[in-house]
Amino acid sequence: MTSRAADHAGKPRLRADAARNRAQILDSARTAFRELGTAAPLDEIARRAGVNIATLYRRFPDRDSLIQQVVLDGFELVAQAAQEALNTAAQDPLGSVERLLLRLVENRDMLVLPLIGGPVATTREAAGLQGRIAPLLEELLTHGRTQGVVRPDITPMDLITTVALVCRPLPYLPADHATALVTRHVHLFLDALRPNDTRPLPPSPAPEDLRGHLIADPAES
């Protein structure tokens, strides 16, 4: 039995108001990161969250811990979405890939820090999530390949790259226009998965070179 105040190892459960503050800080951080980059002033983030800067510091002792949490929440969304996509992969492999990509584009407010090319995730939790995501995508693609609706030379890394590229914030562009443009790009990418008349693809970097960038830990994949 855990005490009322503590959850798991070293993680005391937050008081309701504190939890609300924490969530608002993360929300503001995502907005600020999107608009101003990860160098966004912390007091600006606090101000937008409606809390004092010292409160932000109590929750996140430095900028990196805030960044890491934003990255982690992004990874979590991707893992969750990939997992759910797999549920429909057997009946409709291409549709499940399509729904996955479009869902992530829709929720790209959670993915302000690029999955690839963004701050390197260093936490244990992030490593765990990364180790799960690539195998899920691999499984997803396997359904498509088996059923002949997805070209065989496509890899999980191509999917992740695509998500990373289309989800990066375009801060100066009105949100609906940005969505329209990248949604079209995603549809084009889906057509690129057609197995007929493909031309050979250039090689991909080795997975072990991408550790920490939302690529499956090579030890696990």
Next chain:
Amino acid sequence: MTSRAADHAGKPRLRADAARNRAQILDSARTAFRELGTAAPLDEIARRAGVNIATLYRRFPDRDSLIQQVVLDGFELVAQAAQEALNTAAQDPLGSVERLLLRLVENRDMLVLPLIGGPVATTREAAGLQGRIAPLLEELLTHGRTQGVVRPDITPMDLITTVALVCRPLPYLPADHATALVTRHVHLFLDALRPNDTRPLPPSPAPEDLRGHLIADPAES
């Protein structure tokens, strides 16, 4: 005939050393913007360029004027590349698109500020370049459509979007890995241009909503 001291309207030609400094400042700015975003410290940019911060300020009176010049130089590269791609479009329409995209990816150091979603270009020169680019791409695509090697529903804006997405800096990723990933993505995109078995694309934003984002001036396209 222009006088020895002046170039065009109101723009006196720079002294040789001043011109060199200016170029170095822009180079450093591109590097810094890629690594740190457009909020990169200006004195760091000056230091890397080997000039005093006040020299930077003499050339670019504020951060925005520096950003605008970087944007403009990017536009210029795209315009130049598009123009040259057109030279081979009649014989090899798909190859000319391919070479255009790959050339821009290769030179994406010049495109650190996203063509779409980056700081809005407001200068007269930028407007002029924008007005030129889309028609060139349209002509390029027309060759492909006519010869039946490019799907008809693709637009210049789709090309620009793709360039914008794949050229954005991925500062935390080693450069060669980043290049490998986005090059693969470009090859996939090229396969997406195949005219057979295409599925319908969602609508594109109206060009007039994208003014200032390297989309052709609607009056001209």
Next chain:
Amino acid sequence: MTSRAADHAGKPRLRADAARNRAQILDSARTAFRELGTAAPLDEIARRAGVNIATLYRRFPDRDSLIQQVVLDGFELVAQAAQEALNTAAQDPLGSVERLLLRLVENRDMLVLPLIGGPVATTREAAGLQGRIAPLLEELLTHGRTQGVVRPDITPMDLITTVALVCRPLPYLPADHATALVTRHVHLFLDALRPNDTRPLPPSPAPEDLRGHLIADPAES
């Protein structure tokens, strides 16, 4: 009843130490403005006040807000002194004017920013004080005119002009010499108020042209 923590609308009462710092900053600002003008270095002001420059900025977000407060405090002194001068105006109208002027000269450390010809006061509070001062002076003069000891063509604006001229800092002149010279000038001015043998005065600017310069709001006077 006001809450313990708040004073008036939107102005939380300062903590004791913060209030002390604020007062010291204003004192240093007056001294520096007198010696160096309103362009005096702000870090010098902070240093003299014994606080960090950032503390100054917390209280006064830019130079102008500091200037405005100094102006306002000057207005407040004038309003206060004029009000008190009125208490003795019935018995001794000329003496009350004399005491008013001399008191302001004595306290001209508070009036470093000229009442007329200095930075224009734009705040609501300044406007309120301005609306009060001229009527007080008018009343003061009325006593003198009625009792035949003050010429009838003198106006509140003449008093304010005189105060403004004699209270402006003379930074290069030793303080006691400056005091002696301007005190003599004030005595001469008082003799100029004698009602006999006066010569006509040239016209005064319309009060509505002087709004923001410590002249009563024409709507109110």
Next chain:
Amino acid sequence: MTSRAADHAGKPRLRADAARNRAQILDSARTAFRELGTAAPLDEIARRAGVNIATLYRRFPDRDSLIQQVVLDGFELVAQAAQEALNTAAQDPLGSVERLLLRLVENRDMLVLPLIGGPVATTREAAGLQGRIAPLLEELLTHGRTQGVVRPDITPMDLITTVALVCRPLPYLPADHATALVTRHVHLFLDALRPNDTRPLPPSPAPEDLRGHLIADPAES
């Protein structure tokens, strides 16, 4: 015979364009000093004068030499005006004082640096001018005292103080309003010179304490 290039000791005659530049620089300096104080940026002064900053430096090797010249030109104006006032002093002593004061007020653009309370004049030429002015004013007042139109206790220093006070720039006030206000003040001061019903004046500082402030050198007065 002087050489074509040199005038007197060490003062080469300026080429016509150089002389014009010098005059424009002094004009701009006066304007800038009035608006921004003597700390006005030198390059701003150069800009307004339409010359390069280095040209200003060639003429005035430091800020003080520029200030001193502005002070000196002011002294020269006062000496000249006092001299001319004396021409009509015998027939119309009060009128000659009045015309003197009003003329200086009119030309106070030349007197931006306060005659008293401004930068101390240190040059040999300034000393010479100072030694001439007070005796001229004394002579002027003597005519008035003798003819019974000026109170006997008034001194040259009172005149100079008055000029100093009313001629100081009021940078934020529209010029015509400022002129109207101080002209009225001067007229009041003139009425203060009436010899009847005067009240005793407080003592004046000793002249030798005011050396360098446009008060006659005590050795000469």
Next chain:
DNA sequence: GATGAATGAGTTTTCATTCAT
């Protein structure tokens, strides 16, 4: 747990001054 206040260490920006053309 939250906040107002303060501060030291930047970063931006301006400006006096010198140099080479």
Next chain:
DNA sequence: AATGAATGAAAACTCATTCAT
């Protein structure tokens, strides 16, 4: 004689961080 360019130093301003309440 005049100017464009460069620079070092100062001043304005911002921000991360800590402390006391």
